[in-house]
Amino acid sequence: MAVISVLVPFVPHRPEHIVPYAAYLQWSQAHRLWQGQSTLVESHQAFAFAAGAGFRVPVGTGVTLMPLRHPYEAAVQARSLAAATGHPVVAGFGPAAEVFQTSLMGAPYTSQLTAVAEYISAVRGLLESDGVEQEGAYFRIRTGLHPLPTPPVEVGLGVLRPRMARLAGELADVAITWLTPADYVRDVVAPALREGAERKGRKTPRVVSIVPMAVSRPDRDPVLLARASNTGHLNMPHYRDMLRRAGIETVPTDLAAGAKGLVDGGAFLYGPVEELAERIRHFWASGVDEVVVNLTGVYAAYGPQAALNELDEIVREVAP
Secondary structure: OOEEEEEOOOOOOOHHHHHHHHHHHHHOOOOOEEEOOOOOOOHHHHHHHHHHOOOOOOEEEEEEEHHHOOHHHHHHHHHHHHHHHOOOEEEEEEOOOHHHHHHHHOOOOOOHHHHHHHHHHHHHHHHHOOOEEEEOOOOEEEEOOOOOOOOOEEEEEEOOOHHHHHHHHHHOOEEEEEOOOHHHHHHHHHHHHHHHHHHHOOOOOEEEEEEEEEEOOOOOOHHHHHHHHHHHHHOOHHHHHHHHHOOOOOOOOOHHHHHHHHHHOOOOEEEOHHHHHHHHHHHHHOOOOEEEEEOHHHHHHHOHHHHHHHHHHHHHHHOO
């Protein structure tokens, strides 16, 4: 089912900062509230704070970074969110950039795909069975979680390129993309997901695309908004490679040109709200099940009230 969801468009400095977005979920037609990885107020704790404040809504992490927590801790955190919110949770994971892996572990994973496969398998096993016995190259686990009835937890995997998409097809419930144009999802990600799922004889994971965007207005420069939203991603080799595969060339030394490429190539959506709605529907038609509105550029340039107002404008226009 095609749904529209919401990304908290900033890294919170205090947990109460996400409450307006959780409150918005309770009265709007938006489906789920998402956060990326935060190293300020940790995402699981911010969601739990909102639930404790009375704003219990479906949530998703897109994505938390594997080097920060053991698979056992990851499973406990995800299941705890399901218990706190009373709703199904999407627990998305990704290996992080190699430079981040090195900064925490001393060296990157020798095989990114092997590490991810072991991590996802361990988390799924802990959430779905009485115990896990896994002797992997990176993660060795012989234990289980104590029983706790909660709403379900879907295990997600961050996906940018075909090999990770095939792995998600084999192991994950949800494939989570970030900054991927709709046509790239249709032509590259979705076929690889189906291939991986067919290889294992399982259902193809549903696709969640977190999409940066902004409504066009007379005082706005789309390139500046795209840059404010994605400077970090434009510097990361795995994002640059994905964008190159999608026909968008980026150069780390020229972020303005890279941001213009995002706008021209459909990785950053910009236009009147009616046009944004049509382009979101194009994501749905391209195999995306859940589009997550990402207004980080608007928030950075114009502040929290402008971001909330624009979010409501987009959701009202596009919600089925």
